[in-house]
Amino acid sequence: MKDLKTVVGFTIKEMVKRKSFIVSTIIILLIIIIGFNIPNIMKIFNGDDQSSGGSKLLIVDSTNLFEGSLEGLNNMELGYNVQTTTDNLSFDDIKEKINNDEIDEAIIVENNEGTYKLRYIVKDMTMLVSMPQNLMDAINTIYTNLQISKLGLTEEQIQSLTPNFEYSIEQTEEQKVSGNVLAMMMLSIVLFYAIYFCAYQVSSSITTEKTSKIMETLVTSTSPRTIVLGKTIGIGLVGLLQVCVFVAVALISAKLFLEPGTLESVLDMSQMTPYLAVITIIYFILGYFTYALLYALTGSTVSKPEDIQSANTPVALLAVIGFYLSYFTMMNPTSDLNTFAALFPISSPFCMPFRIMMGIASGVEVAISIAILLVTILVIAKVAIKIYSNAILNYGTKMSFKDMIRIYRDKNN
Amino acid sequence: MGLKLENVSKKFVGKQAVDNISFEVDKPGVFGLLGTNGAGKTTTIRMLLGIIKKDTGEITWNGKPVERKSVNFGYLPEERGVYPKTKIYDQLMYFAQLKGMNKTDADREIKKWAEVLKVQEYLPMQAEKLSKGNQQKIQFMTAIIHNPELIVLDEPFSGLDPVNTEILKNVIIDLVKQGKYIIMSSHQMASIEEFCTDILILNKGKTVLKGNLKEIKETYKANRLELITDKNVDETIKEFNMNIEFSKNNEYSIKIDSEEKAHELLQKLVDNKVQISKFEIKKPTLNDIFIEKVGE
Numbered sequence: 001m002k003d004l005k006t007v008v009g010f011t012i013k014e015m016v017k018r019k020s021f022i023v024s025t026i027i028i029l030l031i032i033i034i035g036f037n038i039p040n041i042m043k044i045f046n047g048d049d050q051s052s053g054g055s056k057l058l059i060v061d062s063t064n065l066f067e068g069s070l071e072g073l074n075n076m077e078l079g080y081n082v083q084t085t086t087d088n089l090s091f092d093d094i095k096e097k098i099n100n101d102e103i104d105e106a107i108i109v110e111n112n113e114g115t116y117k118l119r120y121i122v123k124d125m126t127m128l129v130s131m132p133q134n135l136m137d138a139i140n141t142i143y144t145n146l147q148i149s150k151l152g153l154t155e156e157q158i159q160s161l162t163p164n165f166e167y168s169i170e171q172t173e174e175q176k177v178s179g180n181v182l183a184m185m186m187l188s189i190v191l192f193y194a195i196y197f198c199a200y201q202v203s204s205s206i207t208t209e210k211t212s213k214i215m216e217t218l219v220t221s222t223s224p225r226t227i228v229l230g231k232t233i234g235i236g237l238v239g240l241l242q243v244c245v246f247v248a249v250a251l252i253s254a255k256l257f258l259e260p261g262t263l264e265s266v267l268d269m270s271q272m273t274p275y276l277a278v279i280t281i282i283y284f285i286l287g288y289f290t291y292a293l294l295y296a297l298t299g300s301t302v303s304k305p306e307d308i309q310s311a312n313t314p315v316a317l318l319a320v321i322g323f324y325l326s327y328f329t330m331m332n333p334t335s336d337l338n339t340f341a342a343l344f345p346i347s348s349p350f351c352m353p354f355r356i357m358m359g360i361a362s363g364v365e366v367a368i369s370i371a372i373l374l375v376t377i378l379v380i381a382k383v384a385i386k387i388y389s390n391a392i393l394n395y396g397t398k399m400s401f402k403d404m405i406r407i408y409r410d411k412n413n
Numbered sequence: 414m415g416l417k418l419e420n421v422s423k424k425f426v427g428k429q430a431v432d433n434i435s436f437e438v439d440k441p442g443v444f445g446l447l448g449t450n451g452a453g454k455t456t457t458i459r460m461l462l463g464i465i466k467k468d469t470g471e472i473t474w475n476g477k478p479v480e481r482k483s484v485n486f487g488y489l490p491e492e493r494g495v496y497p498k499t500k501i502y503d504q505l506m507y508f509a510q511l512k513g514m515n516k517t518d519a520d521r522e523i524k525k526w527a528e529v530l531k532v533q534e535y536l537p538m539q540a541e542k543l544s545k546g547n548q549q550k551i552q553f554m555t556a557i558i559h560n561p562e563l564i565v566l567d568e569p570f571s572g573l574d575p576v577n578t579e580i581l582k583n584v585i586i587d588l589v590k591q592g593k594y595i596i597m598s599s600h601q602m603a604s605i606e607e608f609c610t611d612i613l614i615l616n617k618g619k620t621v622l623k624g625n626l627k628e629i630k631e632t633y634k635a636n637r638l639e640l641i642t643d644k645n646v647d648e649t650i651k652e653f654n655m656n657i658e659f660s661k662n663n664e665y666s667i668k669i670d671s672e673e674k675a676h677e678l679l680q681k682l683v684d685n686k687v688q689i690s691k692f693e694i695k696k697p698t699l700n701d702i703f704i705e706k707v708g709e
Contacts, residue, residue, distance in 0.1 A: 006510045014499065213494030217555055220462050220488045221511040223481065393464065406426070 003222040007230025008237070011205070015238045025242060029249055036253035054079040058097065058106040062088040065109055065116060069146050076138050094121050107131075107139075183272075184330060184354045187280065190243070192323045192350050194284060196316075198239030199291035202232055203299030203312055206392075210303045215392045224389035228381075232292045240284065279366070280353045286373040287349025290380060291319055297384040300391040301404065318346050326351035333358050343369050345376040414475055415439040415594060416461065416563060421470030423456050430456040432618040433470070436611075438563075441592040443585065443608040445599070445626070448615035449707050454598045455491065457615070458565050461596075462486055474563065485512060487561035491568045491598070495548050497541035501532070504540065505554060512559035519558070526554045530580060546573050553581065563594040570604055582607075602700040612699075616707040626699065633697045638675045640665040641691035646682060653678050669694070 015021055034041075057080040059070050064086050073082040083103070094106045098121070108119040118139070120131040130136075148158060209215050218227060298311040325347040329338035333355065341351040342361065348369045355361035387404050416438040423431040431453040438444045448454045459465045461472055463481030472479040496504050502523060509519035527533045530550045535543055540551065549572055556564060569585070570578050585608060588595060599605055605612065606626065613623040622629065638655075640646075642663045650657060650667060653674060659666040669675050675694050682689060697705070 002513075003511055006507065010503075010507045013503070014496070018498070209496075212497055213490075213492040214496055215494065216464075216490040216492055217488065217494060217508065217552065218511075219464050220481075220486070221508050390465075393459070 003226045004230050004233075007222065007226055008234040011231050011234025012238055014205075015201070015235060021238075025245075028246060032246060032250050033253050033257075036250070036257045039259070040257060054081045055104045056080075056102075057082050058094070058103045059084045060087065060089045060094070060106060060108045062086055063109060063111045063116075065111070066142065067146060069142050070139070072142055073135075073138055078134055078138055080135070091119075091121065098123050184357055185327070187357065188323070188326055188330065188350050188354050191280065191284060191287065191353065192319070194239060194243045195287040195291055195349060196319050198235060198288050199295050199315075199319075200312070201235045201239070202292040203295035203315075204308060205231055205235065206296055206299035206388075207302055207305060207308050210300070210392060211305055219389075219392060224392065225385045228293070228296050228385050228388050232289065232296060236285065236288050236292060239288065240281070243284070276353065276357055279356050282370065283349040283353050283373075286370065286377065289377045290345060290349070290373065291315065293377065293380045293384045294318070297380075297387050297404075300388040322346035323350050326354065330354060333360055339365070343372055345373050348373060416479075416596075417471070417473045418457075418461065419471045421457070421460060421472060422468050423453075423460060423465070424468055429618050431460070431467075431615075434613070434615070434618075434620050435470075436613045436620075436623055438594050438596065438611070441594055442589055442610045443595045443597050445597055445605040445609035445612035446615070447598070447600075447602075447605065447612060447703060451617075452615040452707070453618040454615060455567070456618075458488075458567060458596070458598065462488055462565060484563075485559060485561055487556040487559070487564035489553050489556040489564075489566045489569055491571075493545070493549055493552055493572075495540035495543075495551060498539055500537055501540055501543070501551055502536040505536075505551070505558060508555045509558045514559055522558050522560075523554070526558060529584060530554060546577050549573060550577065550581070553584075557584075557588070561593075563596070564588065565596045565598075567598045568600065569597065570599065570601055602698065602703060606699045614703060614706050621706045622702070629702065630696055630699075633702065635672050635675075635694045635696050636669060636701070637695045637697070638665070638667040638669050638678070639691060639693045639695060640667060640689070642682065643688040643690070646685075646687055649681055649685065649687075650678065653681075664691075 057073075059066075059073075059082060061070065061084055066084075068084065070082060070084045073080060089106075089108070091108070094103075094108065097103045097106070105120070105122045108121065110117045110119060118131070148161065153161075209218065294315045295312060298315055299308070302308055302311045322344070325337075325341045325344070327350070329335060329341050329351070332338060338351065338355070341347040342355050342365065352361060352366065352369050356366065391404075418437070419435050420433050421431060421435070422429070422433050434453075434457065436444075446454050446457065456465070460467045461479060463479050463484055474484055477483065495501075499507075505523045506516070506519050509522065510516070514522070523536070524533070527536055530553070532547060532550050532554075535547055535551070540548060543551070553566075553569065556566070566585075569581060573581060582604075585595065589608075595608075597605065597608060609626055611624065612626050612629070614621050637658070642665075645663060646665070647657070647660070650665070655674070655678070656668040657665055658668055667675075672694050679689070679692055
């Protein structure tokens, strides 16, 4: 136990001191902070801040079709500072105004033999395929209201013209599914990357010890089991801490840099319960142990850094299969395949938190899934430690799968 | 008491690495484990350290079976290794703690041995910044830091310059004086002859020679004459049907069948008024014995 603590402590110290770890952590933190600031950055580049009242839009209504009612657009919080004119301005006049920064964009209302055409003029239409939908809807509403007001209808008649429907959605399946797919996919992806990259570190750490020839000194100082478990726990703790820091910085950034309600409009924050947080951490730990021990096994079979990639390929494939099994069955969460993915040990760490978030995982299902993962970890640990114990002193060529089976079966090893 | 191996064997796929070897290190001192590359030395060492399991036989330390968990031997492997990016002090502390020392004792021993081996200035440095020889001294410290009773040194002098070799030799002499049991594996026969009282020579996993080095050498009769004269005496030597192994500037190394014949040659040279500054009849060196036993 004392040795295990020593190996864990040394592994943590080695990990956090590594330049690649420090640099990658800083880069990811910067990406998170910059990511949450993208709306603010875009505003700065567009010169579109609160003080200017939005993009300057000039509407040229030379036919006076809207009878001055378009000023009402300013009250609809569309993000535009609307000015209207009945002057007969041409495309070239508008172009000059845009170039002189008098306006950002314009709409020219033209009467084309009885049909009206609205020409939307912008400086650069690279990011646009048409006039923004909210602007079109608002103009249509203003025009409709203008025409209705001319009919001399009573207030009640006018109100009856406005739809007042309540929409809802229900399902015939008994399992109740709730939640927002974006949040779930994000959770699944974050779990996959966190588990995969942390686990991969175990393999590279073991191969580094083999290539630096320190292994022989190490195995005479403590047991192979202590080395494998100590490394796995140490790297896992650093990974967990790193993920927690990323999540904390993301939440703080969202709070500081996003306008109130923005995050809630994209993610349903009501689903982020303490229970989900605890379950996610449990699945991170179990998923990490599953893959880290597999990587410990493959890492011990090579003695040259250039062989790591090929030795790790089978584990990487398993992880990718597990992830996609979980990811694609999210589209149909009540399917049997999704239930299978939530129980199957290579996919359950990525799938079960998502099912819990959707409210379709029962307590029994969660307990069975965790039990299967624990048994899997014990089996993998037994095999990995036995093969590791014998493979670490092999400095020859990369061991084959056949060699691994032979080592495992050899009662003298 | 001491280390005892009885009828120990180990087989890897298609190869008998160690075949029924037995030896005993029953008193403090240096025991020489010799053999060509692939003779089974490293496998023997790994078995006696408990890193790998033997197929058959018994290995005991002070009468108790050797198991990795129960022994705390010191080991300097032939494959030199350090954590390249880690500070020397940190890695020495790590291994000392793994070997059961507390931080205070480990700190004291690290500083003591760093002074003895003249590596104090390197303690705060990353290992990759040290020369190969200094890295080797650090690894030697790792092997002895926890004051083990039995120390296995695999090629301890390879790669060291004469100054550092001398430092290490003095440390080994001190360790023997302190009553340590040392097993030394080396291809440098001069070092083995200098330190070892008992030896074992392995060839293809089998014992080809073992015992007290002095007694072994006693069993070999003189086979070489070293001679330095004031003039060329090639013709005289040939008259005695002797084979000149080496000659340069009237210095000769001559293969002889018997000491009597060498004395006859000496008499002849004296009669011929040849001035002789060296006449030494030599027994085979350990190197000669090794080559005779394992050379094919």
